[in-house]
Amino acid sequence: MTEVQTPQMYLAQARACGSVQDCMSLYDKWAATYNDEVGDKAQEYVAPEIVAQVALRSSQDLAHYSILDAGCGTGLVGQALAQAGAKAIDGLDLSPAMLKIARETGVYRNLFQADLTQRVQQPEGVYDLVTCVGTFTNGHVGPDPALREFVRLAKKGGNVIATVLQEFWETARFDAEVKKLVAEKVVEIVAQDVIDYVKGHGDKAVVVILRKL
Numbered sequence: 086m087t088e089v090q091t092p093q094m095y096l097a098q099a100r101a102c103g104s105v106q107d108c109m110s111l112y113d114k115w116a117a118t119y120n121d122e123v124g125d126k127a128q129e130y131v132a133p134e135i136v137a138q139v140a141l142r143s144s145q146d147l148a149h150y151s152i153l154d155a156g157c158g159t160g161l162v163g164q165a166l167a168q169a170g171a172k173a174i175d176g177l178d179l180s181p182a183m184l185k186i187a188r189e190t191g192v193y194r195n196l197f198q199a200d201l202t203q204r205v206q207q208p209e210g211v212y213d214l215v216t217c218v219g220t221f222t223n224g225h226v227g228p229d230p231a232l233r234e235f236v237r238l239a240k241k242g243g244n245v246i247a248t249v250l251q252e253f254w255e256t257a258r259f260d261a262e263v264k265k266l267v268a269e270k271v272v273e274i275v276a277q278d279v280i281d282y283v284k285g286h287g288d289k290a291v292v293v294i295l296r297k298l
Contacts, residue, residue, distance in 0.1 A: 131280075132219060132248050133161040135280050135281070135292070136248060137165035139292060139294065140166060140169065140244075141169045141170065143246070144213075147171040150213040150214050151173045151211065152166060153174075153177070153207075153235075154175065154176040155176075156177070156219060156220030157177060158178055158219065159183050159187050160176065160189075161218075162218045163176055164190055176195075178198065178199070179198065201220060202227070210237075210239070212238055212239050212240060214239070214246065215245045216247070221247060221248065221257075222249070229262055232262050233262075233266065236272055239297045246293070248291065250282065254290075263293065273298060276294045277292070277293045
C-alpha cells in the first residue's frame with residue numbers, strides 16, 4: 086500500500102533533505118499538491134505576501150523593476166509580486182515540476198532551472214531586485230554562495246530581499262556571511278527584522294534587505 090503523504094510529512098522531509106537530488110526528488114513529488122497544502126489561505130503561509138509588500142515599500146515603482154524570484158517554487162512569491170504591481174519577473178528553481186506549475190501562473194517572463202548551492206548561470210548586474218523566500222531553510226540552501234550570487238545578479242543600487250528561517254539564520258551563520266559582505270563593501274544592510282513565516286504556527290523568519298554598492 087502506498088503511504089499517503091501529508092503536508093506535515095512533506096515539510097519534515099524537506100527540512101531533512103541531505104542532498105540537492107533529495108530536494109529535487111521531493112519537490113517533484115510535492116509539486117502537484119503544494120499550492121493546495123502550503124499556499125492555501127488556511128495554512129496562513131504569509132511570507133510571500135510580506136516580502137512583496139516589503140519590496141513595494143523599498144522600491145520607487147515595482148512596475149519598472151526587473152525582478153528575480155530565486156527559489157520560486159510554484160510561483161507564490163511571483164504572484165504576490167505581480168499583485169503588488171511587478172511586471173518583469175524571472176524565476177528560477179531546482180525542481181522542473183515546480184517550474185511547470187509556476188509557468189502556469191502566467192506571471193513570469195522567464196523561468197530557469199538552477200541549483201542555488203552553485204553559481205547561477207546568469208549574467209551579473211541584471212536585476213533591480215532579487216527575492217528569495219522559503220529557500221534558506223534546513224535541508225535546502227545555505228548562505229554561501231547563494232547570498233553573494235544574489236548580489237552579483239543585482240544591479241548596482243539594487244536590492245536583495247531574503248527570508249531565512251530563524252533557527253537556520255543562527256545555525257547556518259547567515260549573520261556572519263552578511264557581515265562579511267558588508268565588510269567587503271559589497272552591500273549595505275537596509276533593514277533586518279523577524280517576521281511571521283507561517284502565521285499562527287510559531288514559525289518565524291529573519292527578513293533581510295541588502296543593497297548592492
